[in-house]
Amino acid sequence: MELLTIGTIHSPFRESVGTPVQPSSAQPAEGKIEVFAPFTEGLRDLAGFERVWLLFWCHRARPARLSVVPYRDTVERGLFATRAPARPNPIGLSAVRLRSIVGNVLHVGELDILDGTPLLDIKPYIPLYDSFPAAARTAVISADDRFEQEPLTPAE
Amino acid sequence: MELLTIGTIHSPFRESVGTPVQPSSAQPAEGKIEVFAPFTEGLRDLAGFERVWLLFWCHRARPARLSVVPYRDTVERGLFATRAPARPNPIGLSAVRLRSIVGNVLHVGELDILDGTPLLDIKPYIPLYDSFPAAARTAVISADDRFEQEPLTPAE
Numbered sequence: 001m002e003l004l005t006i007g008t009i010h011s012p013f014r015e016s017v018g019t020p021v022q023p024s025s026a027q028p029a030e031g032k033i034e035v036f037a038p039f040t041e042g043l044r045d046l047a048g049f050e051r052v053w054l055l056f057w058c059h060r061a062r063p064a065r066l067s068v069v070p071y072r073d074t075v076e077r078g079l080f081a082t083r084a085p086a087r088p089n090p091i092g093l094s095a096v097r098l099r100s101i102v103g104n105v106l107h108v109g110e111l112d113i114l115d116g117t118p119l120l121d122i123k124p125y126i127p128l129y130d131s132f133p134a135a136a137r138t139a140v141i142s143a144d145d146r147f148e149q150e151p152l153t154p155a156e
Numbered sequence: 157m158e159l160l161t162i163g164t165i166h167s168p169f170r171e172s173v174g175t176p177v178q179p180s181s182a183q184p185a186e187g188k189i190e191v192f193a194p195f196t197e198g199l200r201d202l203a204g205f206e207r208v209w210l211l212f213w214c215h216r217a218r219p220a221r222l223s224v225v226p227y228r229d230t231v232e233r234g235l236f237a238t239r240a241p242a243r244p245n246p247i248g249l250s251a252v253r254l255r256s257i258v259g260n261v262l263h264v265g266e267l268d269i270l271d272g273t274p275l276l277d278i279k280p281y282i283p284l285y286d287s288f289p290a291a292a293r294t295a296v297i298s299a300d301d302r303f304e305q306e307p308l309t310p311a312e
Contacts, residue, residue, distance in 0.1 A: 080198040127291055
């Protein structure tokens with residue numbers, strides 16, 4: 001199972017520090033997704049979608065550890081319960097706002113990805129399949145954080 | 157960029173025909189996600205999430221074509237505007253309902269993935285990052301489908 005790069009992500013984020021942990025309308029960042037020539041035919045009809053998924057290779061991630069302290073947390077969690085980029089298969093997932101497509105370039109907003117990141121795939125965001133606003137995280141009850149109900153935030 | 161298999165998806169779907177195109181509460185299917193022993197430490201704390209993302213390798217997909225006719229559609233679309241599994245990097249993405257975790261096995265619902273599919277990653281579903289219920293697809297206006305506003309459905 002080998003991957004190939006279909007494009008490059010261009011963003012204002014050059015370093016991990018200060019890069020938003022996931023897209024958020026509270027920290028809007030505009031960027032450009034460059035799609036390489038052999039794949040641009042696949043962009044047809046994409047412009048009509050307000051939001052798209054980007055799948056990308058977290059090329060700056062450290063080797064994966066299966067227990068991590070999520071960003072702004074103090075307790076170690078199992079890796080698959082976080083959105084930390086350093087994973088056995090370091091494939092990042094972000095739903096970005098699509099502004100426009102000009103030739104082979106997607107102009108996007110609410111971007112949180114490091115500049116120069118290799119692009120693996122683009123998928124349309126379809127609320128019927130992707131949106132579950134009520135998906136809960138139940139309280140983690142323990143001696144340390146009894147009734148803790150805050151959403152997990154991913155490690156940097 | 158090489159991938160490794162971290163587990164296997166076990167589902168009732170042995171053939172593409174009849175397999176739901178994406179998870180849907182209208183076609184509930186229960187299944188099991190087996191996570192291989194070297195990675196099970198990463199499952200800690202995951203059980204509290206109602207919904208999780210599965211990333212998987214579409215091992216049965218044909219070679220990718222950049223224009224496809226989506227399922228139940230009649231017009232060819234650019235591949236990246238669909239959820240067709242045959243892609244340059246055939247990484248599937250599905251948000252499934254997590255019922256329970258027993259040892260190294262996730263019991264899930266609303267599963268739409270073929271039996272035996274290699275698992276690449278598990279991520280927690282976090283509505284703040286992942287849920288955009290109002291993400292629109294604007295009407296595609298053309299001589300053939302003027303004012304067509306139906307959601308795209310993916311190719312099989």
